[in-house]
Amino acid sequence: MDAAQAELLAKVQPAELHEQPLVTNDRDFNWVTDKICRIVETKTPLWWWVCMAVALVTAAFTGFGLVWLVSSGVGVWGLANPINWGWAIVNFVFWIGIGHAGTLISAVLCLLKQGWRTSINRAAEAMTIFAVVCAGIFPLFHVGRVWFAWWLFPIPNSNGIWPQFRSPLEWDVFAVSTYGTVSVLFWYMGMIPDLGVLRDRAVQRLTKNAYEGAGALAKGMDVFRKNLYAIFAMGWRNAGNHWRNYEMAYLILAGISTPLVLSVHTIVSFDFALAVLPGWHTTIFPPYFVAGAIFSGFGMVLTLMLPLRALYGLHDLITQRHIDNMCKICLGTGSIVGYAYIMEFFIAWYGANPYESYAFINRAFGQYWWAYLMMFSCNVFTPQLFWFSAVRKNAALVWVMSIFINVGMWFERFVITVTSLANDFLPSSWGYYSPTMVDILTFFGTFGLFSVLFLLFLRFLPLMPIAEVKFVMPAADPHGHDHGHGHGDVAQGGQGDHQ
Amino acid sequence: MSESYGIIASFPDTPSFFHAAEKVRDAGYKKWDTYSSFPVHGMPAAQGQPRSKVPVFTFCGGLFGFTLGTFIVWYMNAFDYPLIIRGQPFFSPVFPFPIMYELTILLSAFGTLGGMFIMNLLPQHYNSLFNSEKFLEVSGDRLVIAIEARDAKYDPEATRRFLEEIGGTDIEEVSA
Numbered sequence: 001m002d003a004a005q006a007e008l009l010a011k012v013q014p015a016e017l018h019e020q021p022l023v024t025n026d027r028d029f030n031w032v033t034d035k036i037c038r039i040v041e042t043k044t045p046l047w048w049w050v051c052m053a054v055a056l057v058t059a060a061f062t063g064f065g066l067v068w069l070v071s072s073g074v075g076v077w078g079l080a081n082p083i084n085w086g087w088a089i090v091n092f093v094f095w096i097g098i099g100h101a102g103t104l105i106s107a108v109l110c111l112l113k114q115g116w117r118t119s120i121n122r123a124a125e126a127m128t129i130f131a132v133v134c135a136g137i138f139p140l141f142h143v144g145r146v147w148f149a150w151w152l153f154p155i156p157n158s159n160g161i162w163p164q165f166r167s168p169l170e171w172d173v174f175a176v177s178t179y180g181t182v183s184v185l186f187w188y189m190g191m192i193p194d195l196g197v198l199r200d201r202a203v204q205r206l207t208k209n210a211y212e213g214a215g216a217l218a219k220g221m222d223v224f225r226k227n228l229y230a231i232f233a234m235g236w237r238n239a240g241n242h243w244r245n246y247e248m249a250y251l252i253l254a255g256i257s258t259p260l261v262l263s264v265h266t267i268v269s270f271d272f273a274l275a276v277l278p279g280w281h282t283t284i285f286p287p288y289f290v291a292g293a294i295f296s297g298f299g300m301v302l303t304l305m306l307p308l309r310a311l312y313g314l315h316d317l318i319t320q321r322h323i324d325n326m327c328k329i330c331l332g333t334g335s336i337v338g339y340a341y342i343m344e345f346f347i348a349w350y351g352a353n354p355y356e357s358y359a360f361i362n363r364a365f366g367q368y369w370w371a372y373l374m375m376f377s378c379n380v381f382t383p384q385l386f387w388f389s390a391v392r393k394n395a396a397l398v399w400v401m402s403i404f405i406n407v408g409m410w411f412e413r414f415v416i417t418v419t420s421l422a423n424d425f426l427p428s429s430w431g432y433y434s435p436t437m438v439d440i441l442t443f444f445g446t447f448g449l450f451s452v453l454f455l456l457f458l459r460f461l462p463l464m465p466i467a468e469v470k471f472v473m474p475a476a477d478p479h480g481h482d483h484g485h486g487h488g489d490v491a492q493g494g495q496g497d498h499q
Numbered sequence: 500m501s502e503s504y505g506i507i508a509s510f511p512d513t514p515s516f517f518h519a520a521e522k523v524r525d526a527g528y529k530k531w532d533t534y535s536s537f538p539v540h541g542m543p544a545a546q547g548q549p550r551s552k553v554p555v556f557t558f559c560g561g562l563f564g565f566t567l568g569t570f571i572v573w574y575m576n577a578f579d580y581p582l583i584i585r586g587q588p589f590f591s592p593v594f595p596f597p598i599m600y601e602l603t604i605l606l607s608a609f610g611t612l613g614g615m616f617i618m619n620l621l622p623q624h625y626n627s628l629f630n631s632e633k634f635l636e637v638s639g640d641r642l643v644i645a646i647e648a649r650d651a652k653y654d655p656e657a658t659r660r661f662l663e664e665i666g667g668t669d670i671e672e673v674s675a
Contacts, residue, residue, distance in 0.1 A: 029536065029640035154571050162575035166584055171597035178601040182608040189612055197536065200638035207632060234622035237629070238637050240520070240533035241617045244543045248551035249615035253608060256557075260604045267597055470537035476540050478517035 020321045024116055027316055036194075036464050037201055039245035039312055041225075042457060050329045052455050058448025065442030066141055074144045076352055076438045083421045083433035089411040090140040092445050094296070095135030096176065097289075097409060099183070100261055101130030101297020106186060107257035110250070118468040119317045123308070124301050125187040126461075130453040131300075132180040139172075141243055158397055168270040175267040176205040182260055186253045187230075194244070194462040196236035199229040265293045272416065279359035279420035282347065292409060295333035295379070298326055299405030304454070307398045308463070317464060320393060327386040327398060330405060334383030337412075340377065357426055363419045367432060371415050378408020396410065504627035504675040505647035506533075507634060507659050508667025513539060516642040519665045520545045523644060526661060528648035534634070534643040553614040560610020562602045568599035631673045646674070 023032065064335060069076050079086045087409045102124035140149050152173045154163055163170050201224040211219045248401060269289035272280040302323075349359040362370040364372045382404045385391045423430050457463075470476055510516035513535075520533050522545040533542060543551075569592070576582070577589035586595075616622070628634045628645060637643050644667065646658050655672070662670055 033536070033639050068641060110515070155576055160580065162580055164584065165572045165576050165595040165598055166587075168597075168624070171601075174598050174601040178605040185608050185612050189615065193536070197638040200635045203629075204632070204635050207635075230624060234616065235624040235626065236621065237626055238534045238536055239595040240535070240539075240542050240546050240617075241548065241620075243535075243549055244550045245553050245615050245618040247538050248553040249611045252554060252557050252611045256561075256604050256607050256611070260601075263600060270597075389561070407517075467537045471540075476513055476539065477538050478513050478541055478545075480514035 001233075013208060017218050020319065020473070022118070022319065022321065024316045024319050027473075029473070031315070032469050033197060033201075033466055035314070035317070035460050036466050036469075039199055039458065039463055040198065040460060041201070045311075048455060049457065051451065052163040053453060055448045055451035056373065059249065059445050060448070061441040062137070062449055063447025064213050065092075065438050065445060066137070068438055069141055069442070074142070076436060078433060078435045078439050080431065082424065082429050082431050083418060085417050085421060087414075087435050087439045087443060088138045089271075090410065090417050091446065092135050092138040092142075093289075093413045093417075094410045095138075095446065096133045096411075097265065097293035098269055098300045098406075099131035099135070099294045099297065100129035100265060100290070100293035101180070101301050102126070102131075102181075103183060103186075103257050103261040104294050104297065105301070106190070107146055107254040107261060110254040111258060114325075115472040116322050117384065118472050119314075119464050120139070120301060120305055120322060120326075121468065122187075122190065122461075122465050123305060123463055124297075124458075125183065125190070126454065126457045127297075127300060127304060128183050129180065129187060130450050130457075132176065132183065133453065134450050136176065137446065138181070149296060168274045171267045172271060176262045179264045181259060182253075182257060186257060187254065189246075189249060190465055191461065192233055192467075194465060195229045195237065196238065196465055197263045198462065199226060199233050202226040202229065203380055208285070262290055265290045271452065272420075277420045277424055278353070278355040279363065279416070282344065283432075284340055284343060284347070291333045291336035292412060295330060295383070296405060296409035297298035298330045298333070299402045299409065302326055302330070302402035303406060306395055306402070306460075310395075312463075314464075317469060322396065323398060324389070324392050327392045331383045331386040332403075334379060334386075334405070339381035341380065359423070360421055362423050363415055366419065366423065368415065368419050368422070371411050371418075375415050378404045379412060382408065387407075437498055502675040503648045503655065504654070504673045505645050505650075505653070506662060506672050507520075507628070507631060507643050507645040508662035508671075509633065509669040510642045510644065510666060513642065515666050516644070517542065517545055518666065519644055522665045523646065526564055526652070528646055528650050528652055530647040530653075532645055534628075534637045534641075536638050536640070542560065547634060552618055553611060556610040556614025556617065556660070557607045558610070563610075564604070564606030565601040567598050567606070568595065568602035572598055575646035595621070627675050631671060632674070633669055633671055 027035075033068050050128075077086060077088065079088070105124045106121050140146060143149050143152075150169070151157060152163060163173075202222045205222050206219070206226060209219075266289070269285035273282060273285040276280060305318060306323075309315060345360050345364075350359045351357075360370075382401050385401065391401075418433050422433055424485040506521075510519055516533065516535065516540060520542065523531055524545065533539070533546060535542075539545075542547075568573045572595035578597075581589045592599075633641065634643060634645075644662070646653060646662070648655075652658075659670055659672075
């Protein structure tokens, strides 16, 4: 810095901008460990039992709907010519899309070294896996005779026939099952160090044997925890050598999950785009579907994390900075989705194909205008409010808007699937689709199934990656930058950048 | 005390832990490791460890997945039960590309996780270090360096003194 520059700086007195810390209130390592572990170690709160009861009852609707379907036939759904892809495909794409935010957070944001991903990462990955479970139900039962669904996989069967690999639906089988499996592997590997922490804490309590007044049940639970977590922690002992291989594996899994997550929704969009139907046969589908998936997924992450933050008092770990960032991702991806809606219309006109332009005019102003309006207002207008920091700081409002995003994205899939099928080339074969009660209850029940799985996750597994949260704290810096004040060095955090 | 596994020493904060690891490396010890509940940035270099071998397993898994994907499509659609679809060739590397792509990723992921376990010699549910109560506190905030008795340079007295010199506290001998 030369003299003139120094003089100028003294005159201007530029403001020092500090990055907000990712863990607020100067918390230490023990506090973080305790806070996250105690969620699974303390007595089950009453609200958990209430939510679990409600979730189980809701999930029963899916069970009931599926039993009815299998015992009667696919006709109990509202599918009829020409609309043979009704809610089944809508719900499948909706749930698969939700899963994408989890992988985006765990993989893409890891590669981009976004330290803020750490505290929401684990719950978002859990959300991915449970969403894939819910998604899988629909195509599985849509095949009709569900007991033959294994024919989708390349397994020799008595008919001597094989799957047809030219079909995008077969690509989907591979994409979704790979996605589910890799998500589970990634989730599990990320959890190994934390399972080790839970194991060690149970052993410590058992060694101290301080169960006076707590009764035999508390001790029994700790014996159970010690054994359960020990099995899955695989003998992890936090060694430097362990971490070296673990970080490399984590980085690679993030690296291969990134093209995976992009390919999954691309292939889902091929289910539509490879058909010749007006409104489906467009090249914009893959990027547009991926952006929509991330948009809906972040909506769901906000829907889940905001109540959890309040219930468990996690305000020092999920800070305003985290919420701001998630809102901004919703704003960004929501704007891409809005751009895609408008561009589809432009291309429909510019392409000068009468069927294509009819399909789009019919979408917006035809018999399903209400669905289009719902989709457009929820997905295009709602996220635009996230430009304002006052909106992002109002947790209740953000939560309500996240619900709008979920609703809007469901309607997007409805609009795409149903309007193109209902009014295709031949007016003589046009139709109108309405779901039956079985459709509605089966879908409604999947929210219960998702909640049951998520509540079990909250109760038995560490909600946040403890090691990763510690890693982005200033006290974890081996070069000792400004202990505890969370200056810019925190932002260097990220996983696996040791080489 | 029965046979010794080694000596563990604790360090008060991450910088002193990190610099102590560099000193143990420079002192020429081979059978030793650092223990912390989070990965420390730059620790592999401070411990003098080479780059992890996990990518080799990822590559083998990925290569196997790609080959498997190509093979099953060729075998099933072009060899065992060829069907004429749209007058197209029975096999081409283009149309089944999503299958090859997904299987590459699937088996690289298994390779990566398996490679992590193999390189870390896990599962290994018993280790002498778990007998130390101080070692269990690593899960909280304790930062530990352990030098094993099987190291050629190990000497109960000298190693203990060395760990003290580099700033270690709560020094404890762990039995095997």
